[in-house]
Amino acid sequence: MARSSPHSCEDDIEIMIRTGVRDWRHVESDRYKWPQEAILVVQSNRLNEINHSKPKHINGRAQHVECAFLDEIESADQSLSLEDYFSKMRMRQQKTEYDLYINYSPCVDCADRIIEFINNHPLVIFNIHYAMTYKDGDGLRKLKYQEGITLSTMSDSNWKSVTTSLLDIHIQKMQKLQEEVRSKPGYESLNTALKYLDIERFPKWITMRKEADEVHDQILHDIFEEEEYFEEYWPEEYFEEYWPEEYFEEYWPEEYFEEYWPEEYFEEYWPEEYFEEYWPEEVSEDEDEVQDEILDDTLKLTPFEEYWLANGSGRSSFDLLYS
Incomplete structure (x- = not known):
């Protein structure tokens, strides 16, 4: 399962790798500052997805990515059909291990939420791998002795796992998008791509794009008409009639050039x-x-x-x- 991500693969990888790195170039560009956004890559035998922190939550504050992930799992359980629910209940009789790769370690509130989830789902194991300690690390202190939770910083093998997952998820996402775009006509296919990639949210943007295309098509049409206009009002016969070759021979004869620009002139000055x-x-x-x-x-x-x-x-x- 790969949930749609509003970021490109490059964005997601850059968020992960920049967090915690002291790059002196941040003085010149905001691009090199530590990301303000959290990203969570989830791996398990049944799940492979990317989660991002939510800009605003019910209380007007940003929702941290760990809580967003746990809320999504619990809300998905409530929307299951009866048959799927019992199927999932049978799967819960087996231990499920999740590898959670996150750029910032959990804060205190997220740590409480994770502990609550683990207590309600004793067969779930969370292996949390993080790139940078969040603030003073109080969230880690809460989680360090909790059963069903392991903590580690990012390492050589972890970076390979998270990079591979990010690539796999985005490849699956683009394949799905490609199928949807191919099934729809013209501007509707473009609109589908924009919504899926979360590039342009302005409702009338596609209409504006279509109007712009029509304007520039008219410009191109006018450019081609210019040649037709020239051929209509300045035909080749006109020049042959009013500017015949004899005219040039009469008013600009070869003797004229020999008189005013003789060869001796060039030999003297050049x-x-x-x-x-x-x-x-x-x-x-x-x-x-x-x-x-x-x-x-x-x-x-x-x-x-x-x-x-x-x-x-x-x-x-x-x-x-x-x-």
Whole structure:
């Protein structure tokens, strides 16, 4: 059984691994601070799911993830049919062991709730693995000698187990979502994905998305019509009629260019030696020296600038240029 999670697999893994790690980067970004949310990964021979702390509960306070998990189990029992109820009762005659992987250790209130649940279900065993001690650890002190409960911090093997579970749960979730999306048409399939992944909760968002698509479809339609407009009002025949090739030959003859831009002009102002000096075909071995000379010429100052730099500030031209 894998319950839907409103987080991505990356989110869930990041919540687990960041809790308790003193990362100096938290000064620059909230991303590196310890998560304010608790996550609980549950493993057993009949259950494999992710639970998250609830933002608000009946009393207006956030509900811790342990209590949310236990409430879910008990409410599920009450909604069972008579046949399923007796089937579950028979299963309760056997011991059921749960591995609970949580980023913060239980608080005092959650510890009391866990003890109450264990007392009501003596064949249940909770193995609690946590990544960081919550506050002063008073919750752990309450649980440490309780029968049916074991406590441990996260270890090498625990990290492998919880990471594998997170991946399995999210893969199952995406496979289920894929089946539901494929069974529904168009925007309804998109709406199903958004609700399932808890990405967008605004009721009319799909309608807004559809309207935006229609607007941009109209823009694309207008872009294609521009070409049709041009072909309609500026056909190729128009240019052939009003701008024939003879027009250019008459008003822009080849002699015009030869008169105003003769070859001698380019030879005088752009001689071949100029290009050979500054843009040689092959780079010489002394290319660095050439570039240094060009740089020196570029940075060369006038006598007035040299005088001002020497007598006005006492700093060299190099210092002023690169300060």
